[in-house]
Amino acid sequence: MNRREFLLTAAAAAATLPALSFSGKLFAAPTSSPRFLLVFLRGGYDCNNLLVPYASDFYYESRPTLAIARPDPANPNSAIALDAQWGLNPVLRDSLLPLWQRKQIAFVPFAGTDDLSRSHFETQNNIEAGQPSAAHSFRSGFLARLSEQLTGVPAIAFTKNLPLSFQGAGKDIPNISMKAEPKARFDARQSSILSDMYKETPLAAATADGLALPGSISDDLRNEMVKASGGAPSARSFATETRRIATLMRDQYRLGFVDVGGWDTHVNQGSVSGGLANNLRNLGEGLAAYAEALGDEWNNTTVVVLSEFGRTFRENGDKGTDHGHGTVHWVLGGKVNGGRIAGEQASVNASGLLQNRDYPVLNNYRDVLGGLLGRTWGLSGSQLQHVFPQAQPKDLQLV
Numbered sequence: 001m002n003r004r005e006f007l008l009t010a011a012a013a014a015a016t017l018p019a020l021s022f023s024g025k026l027f028a029a030p031t032s033s034p035r036f037l038l039v040f041l042r043g044g045y046d047c048n049n050l051l052v053p054y055a056s057d058f059y060y061e062s063r064p065t066l067a068i069a070r071p072d073p074a075n076p077n078s079a080i081a082l083d084a085q086w087g088l089n090p091v092l093r094d095s096l097l098p099l100w101q102r103k104q105i106a107f108v109p110f111a112g113t114d115d116l117s118r119s120h121f122e123t124q125n126n127i128e129a130g131q132p133s134a135a136h137s138f139r140s141g142f143l144a145r146l147s148e149q150l151t152g153v154p155a156i157a158f159t160k161n162l163p164l165s166f167q168g169a170g171k172d173i174p175n176i177s178m179k180a181e182p183k184a185r186f187d188a189r190q191s192s193i194l195s196d197m198y199k200e201t202p203l204a205a206a207t208a209d210g211l212a213l214p215g216s217i218s219d220d221l222r223n224e225m226v227k228a229s230g231g232a233p234s235a236r237s238f239a240t241e242t243r244r245i246a247t248l249m250r251d252q253y254r255l256g257f258v259d260v261g262g263w264d265t266h267v268n269q270g271s272v273s274g275g276l277a278n279n280l281r282n283l284g285e286g287l288a289a290y291a292e293a294l295g296d297e298w299n300n301t302t303v304v305v306l307s308e309f310g311r312t313f314r315e316n317g318d319k320g321t322d323h324g325h326g327t328v329h330w331v332l333g334g335k336v337n338g339g340r341i342a343g344e345q346a347s348v349n350a351s352g353l354l355q356n357r358d359y360p361v362l363n364n365y366r367d368v369l370g371g372l373l374g375r376t377w378g379l380s381g382s383q384l385q386h387v388f389p390q391a392q393p394k395d396l397q398l399v
Contacts, residue, residue, distance in 0.1 A: 032300055033152070034376050035249050037256040037290075038143065038165065041283075041307040042124060043263030046276055046321050047328035047359070048313060051107050051341075052079040052087040056348040062314040066321070068271050077272045082107075085348075086341055091277045095284030099291065099332060103339030106398055108329040110345055110362040112309055118323040120264070123308040128164035130366055132390050137168075142366075142387055143257060144169035146373060149383045155255040158245050165257050178244040178258075238286035246293035249301070263307060266320040287332060299334035302376060302399055306330075306365060312357050326359030329368065331398045342396045343368065363394070371395040 053059045054070045068089060071081040079087025080097060086107070088097060099105040115126040115133050126133055130142025143165040147155045157166050157175035166173040198204050238260065249256055262279055269276050287305070291298045310327030331338070343363040346352045354360040370384045370393030384393050 032297070033254055035254050035256075035294075035297065035301040036373070036376060037245070037249060037258065037301070037303045039283075039287075039303060039305040040124075040128075040163075040165075040257070040259040041263045041305065042120070042259050042261045043265075043307070044120065044123075044309045044311055044323055045263035045279070045307045045327070046265055046269060046311040047109070047307075047326075048311070048321075049269070049271055049276060050089050050092075050280060051082075051109060051328045052089065053085060053348040054079045054081070054087040055085045058349045059313075064315070065319050066269055066271050066315045083341060089277065089280055090272055091281040092284040095281070095288040099288070100339055104291075104334060104336050105330060105332045106336060106338040106340050106342045108331065108343040108363055108368060108396065108398075109341060110326045110359050111306070111329040111343065111365060111368060112326050112359075112361040112363075113365055114361065115309075116325065118309060118325065120308060120323070125164055127306070127308055127365060130165075130369075130388050138164060140168035141165035142369075143255065144173065146387045147171075147173065147255060149379060149386060150255070150377060153254040153377075154252060156248065156253045156257075158241070158256060158258040163257055163259065178241045238282045239289040242286040242290035243293045246290050250294050250297045265311070266316065266322060267318040269315075269320040291332070291334070302331065302333040302336060302372070304329060304331055304369065304372070310359050313353055313359065314357070324358030325354050326361045329363075329365065331372065333399065336399055337397055342398060343394075363396075364391070366391040367394040368396060372398050375399050 048059070048063075049066060049068060052068045054068075060067045068087070069075055069078040071087050072078040077090055080090055080093060081087050082100060086109075088100070096105060113123060113127055113133070115123045117123060125138055128141050129138060130145070131137065131140070141164045143155065144167055147153065147166070147169050155166065155169075155173050157163050157173060158178045159175050160177040162173060162175045166175070195204075241258070245256065245258060260279075260283060262275075265276050268274060271277065283305075287303065290303070291301075294301055306329045307327050309323060309325050311321035311324040313324070314321075316322055331342075346360065346362060350356070352360070366388040370388045370391045373379060373387065374384050374393055375395065375397075376399055379387070381393075384391070
């Protein structure tokens with residue numbers, strides 16, 4: 001059994017690798033270096049009730065119960081105008097709107113993949129692989145290939161299991177779920193047995209690190225949370241999670257991944273209340289908390305929020321929406337060229353829909369991310385081709 005196998009199967013459990021020791025000695029990275037976090041919304045969120053095309057009569061005709069009202073200063077439940085065409089769901093007034101006003105967030109509509117299966121599983125894998133749809137391998141993710149091209153850029157996934165995005169890196173990428181405080185899988189007696197088992201072997205140090213890790217992270221992160229919140233516990237689980245993520249991304253890691261589920265809204269989706277609105281509110285608060293917790297390092301941070309696909313433009317008979325295609329990507333960060341709707345766009349009307357049901361993809365995610373990551377780390381054309389084979393990186397000057 002090698003070091004990684006040991007950690008995956010025995011002591012580390014959810015906390016996995018010894019390199020994740022909170023002391024940061026092994027993965028210490030220079031301060032003020034670029035940080036990138038990918039937030040994957042699993043389930044295909046309804047972008048049309050995030051970024052509201054309020055200038056489109058077709059939007060209101062298509063969504064008799066789900067449409068969000070046109071901007072109206074007298075109506076707190078109306079869309080918040082971002083420009084003459086697009087508005088923001090008002091549940092994000094206190095979280096994302098301030099970032100928009102500081103020009104620290106941009107939206108890229110008509111974004112996504114060329115995968116037209118509209119299958120959650122297939123499209124998520126397609127995006128995480130980051131390869132041409134006709135020839136992708138599920139053994140190699142684009143963040144793993146990106147990590148291979150970068151030096152001194154420690155990577156981590158904030159997930160229970162290592163996501164496809166980070167698979168195939170040729171080196172250990174740690175993963176840890178931050179949805180709850182990590183707890184040791186073994187009691188004192190079991191830990192003692194494991195320690196004795198590997199005592200005076202090459203795995204002794206790895207064993208000790210793996211067994212001690214959950215408690216170490218729990219204590220350090222608890223202290224950090226107290227400092228960040230002034231001693232008050234957060235009422236929002238995602239905000240709690242992102243504050244923990246910020247601690248690790250600020251001090252140790254530079255390339256990260258986290259996913260958020262619950263975006264599949266076929267029934268009773270709601271508009272400014274209900275399941276989607278609650279998810280958006282929690283997500284917005286979590287991202288605002290992430291920016292706050294990073295402190296000055298927010299200026300060295302870029303966050304991209306994406307989903308496998310958008311949803312049908314018209315609401316269905318169950319007051320929800322079904323699997324669609326084009327969606328809206330978010331790009332946030334202290335030095336993001338934000339406060340704008342970026343990328344190629346089309347008119348929002350019936351004739352502009354793909355197959356008469358959803359947004360077309362005009363901004364392929366491989367091209368957009370290629371341009372963004374290229375600017376972030378100054379990657380060459382050949383390096384970008386390694387990360388996104390056959391892509392045509394599109395520089396939207398987002399950073």
